[in-house]
Amino acid sequence: MQHLFSAFAMTLRSHEPIIAIATAPGRGGIGVIRISGNNLEPLAAKLFATSLTPRHAHYLPFNDQAGDAIDAGIALFFKGPHSYTGEDVLELQGHGGPAVLRRVLDHCLESGKEYGLRHAEPGEFTHRAFLNERLDLAQAEAVADLIEASSEAAARSAMASLSGAFSAHVNTLSERIVRLRMLVEATLDFPEEEIDFLEKYQAHSALKAIQHDLAALTAQARQGMILREGLHVVLAGQPNVGKSSLLNALAGDDIAIVTPIAGTTRDKVIQQIHVQGVPLHIVDTAGLRETEDTVESIGIARTWAEIEKANVIIHLQDARAQTDELDTAITQRLPARTPVLKVFNKIDLLNETEQEEFLSSNINNGSAASTSVALALGISAKTGKGLDSLRQKLLDIAGWSPSNESPWLARERHLLALNDANEHLALAAEHASQNDRVLDLFAEELRLAHDDLSAITGQFTSDDLLGEIFSSFCIGK
Numbered sequence: 228m229q230h231l232f233s234a235f236a237m238t239l240r241s242h243e244p245i246i247a248i249a250t251a252p253g254r255g256g257i258g259v260i261r262i263s264g265n266n267l268e269p270l271a272a273k274l275f276a277t278s279l280t281p282r283h284a285h286y287l288p289f290n291d292q293a294g295d296a297i298d299a300g301i302a303l304f305f306k307g308p309h310s311y312t313g314e315d316v317l318e319l320q321g322h323g324g325p326a327v328l329r330r331v332l333d334h335c336l337e338s339g340k341e342y343g344l345r346h347a348e349p350g351e352f353t354h355r356a357f358l359n360e361r362l363d364l365a366q367a368e369a370v371a372d373l374i375e376a377s378s379e380a381a382a383r384s385a386m387a388s389l390s391g392a393f394s395a396h397v398n399t400l401s402e403r404i405v406r407l408r409m410l411v412e413a414t415l416d417f418p419e420e421e422i423d424f425l426e427k428y429q430a431h432s433a434l435k436a437i438q439h440d441l442a443a444l445t446a447q448a449r450q451g452m453i454l455r456e457g458l459h460v461v462l463a464g465q466p467n468v469g470k471s472s473l474l475n476a477l478a479g480d481d482i483a484i485v486t487p488i489a490g491t492t493r494d495k496v497i498q499q500i501h502v503q504g505v506p507l508h509i510v511d512t513a514g515l516r517e518t519e520d521t522v523e524s525i526g527i528a529r530t531w532a533e534i535e536k537a538n539v540i541i542h543l544q545d546a547r548a549q550t551d552e553l554d555t556a557i558t559q560r561l562p563a564r565t566p567v568l569k570v571f572n573k574i575d576l577l578n579e580t581e582q583e584e585f586l587s588s589n590i591n592n593g594s595a596a597s598t599s600v601a602l603a604l605g606i607s608a609k610t611g612k613g614l615d616s617l618r619q620k621l622l623d624i625a626g627w628s629p630s631n632e633s634p635w636l637a638r639e640r641h642l643l644a645l646n647d648a649n650e651h652l653a654l655a656a657e658h659a660s661q662n663d664r665v666l667d668l669f670a671e672e673l674r675l676a677h678d679d680l681s682a683i684t685g686q687f688t689s690d691d692l693l694g695e696i697f698s699s700f701c702i703g704k
């Protein structure tokens with residue numbers, strides 16, 4: 228009963244008209260207020276004392292209750308279902324100042340009280356677009372990813388996801404799995420035909436082809452995830468080996484968009500740079516020492532938390548010095564499961580022959596995406612020598628290949644679902660190849676693989692997960 232009631236309350240709430248300032252907080256040339264609801268015509272008529280032609284720009288005064296002008300701007304009306312949310316949408320474009328936008332918003336809320344108009348929750352416009360089937364879940368996620376994209380490559384790929392390129396591939400594979408399953412299930416009703424079913428419908432080769440294409444899609448999604456999530460790189464090493472210099476050198480022209488993680492100055496340990504569009508979150512471990520200072524210990528605790536997330540560790544040493552106990556101690560403190568790249572800096576201070584030795588080893592010591600082997604590289608943060616090899620090694624370790632650049636952006640959630648689907652198809656293949664063929668188990672694995680793919684586009688997704696996804700959006704989106 229409780230459950231029924233809350234479901235009812237939620238349905239009611241999801242039909243209330245909602246409003247939010249859609250532009251970023253702060254001052255701007257224009258500011259946009261967005262309203263969405265099932266029937267906004269009466270509210271629009273009340274606000275503007277005139278009826279709005281859908282999809283026409285109306286230049287109007289935005290007046291308060293007393294008829295005094297708060298602002299003047301453009302009002303746009305979109306009649307549902309031909310709108311972003313699939314409901315009626317009213318957009319007011321006025322001047323982009325926080326006070327004036329606040330006044331327009333308050334006035335709209337007051338006028339819309341009788342229709343139940345309320346503030347929108349984060350992501351609620353896009354959530355409604357999803358519920359009204361204007362977008363599937365992967366596309367809705369791409370809206371947030373496009374807004375958050377920190378490199379041009381990420382923005383391009385997010386846009387591809389938003390336009391449905393990723394979903395289309397997922398749906399095509401889903402349909403092929405369903406077709407195969409329907410054949411199997413039809414055969415289950417005629418047990419005497421079970422024996423030659425697999426041969427008759429070339430089920431083996433059909434399944435193999437699906438597995439092949441799913442593996443290719445998974446590989447691309449992995450690239451898409453690297454582009455979205457980036458790579459956590461930890462710079463470890465003794466003082467003065469050149470960690471800060473290396474960070475600056477890697478950042479290069481990118482330094483202008485280096486974004487330190489907000490917080491106290493002492494925990495500004497992570498900086499983001501881009502290499503071939505891939506975000507690298509670089510953690511400088513300069514602060515890793517024993518300390519009595521509380522604030523500093525908090526910073527250090529955060530650094531260690533970041534190190535735990537590292538995808539790769541750069542252990543930086545001075546090319547002129549021998550590895551000593553301090554270096555060994557640093558190595559021992561780092562998580563054993565994380566690949567370590569041994570990098571020798573300051574090779575510009577070596578003689579020509581020694582330099583050549585280091586640089587030739589940069590080329591020779593394996594370009595494979597090795598995760599366990601420690602690679603040694605010689606560089607000079609000062610002259611930039613060897614940095615291209617280092618960038619390339621970092622991308623190799625991440626499994627990033629520019630030739631296979633993902634046409635879309637993907638999330639960890641998508642990759643997990645694709646991996647699960649891969650596993651179910653492998654089990655289906657196993658059942659199909661057994662002497663005592665178990666067609667019902669074969670069909671069941673196909674069903675589970677299909678469910679995994681459907682979760683990506685949101686056909687089978689729990690309310691909890693939807694809540695989690697949309698609550699991470701900004702307000703007004």
Ligand code: GDP
Pocket residue numbers: 464465466467468469470471472473513572573574575576606607608609610
């Ligand atoms: P950190 O303490 O590890 O962050 O080291 P810094 O980046 O502050 O560098 C320490 C010193 O080494 C500075 O004087 C740098 O100019 C110098 N340095 C860093 N990298 C190089 C390099 O590749 N070649 C030379 N010659 N000096 C370097």
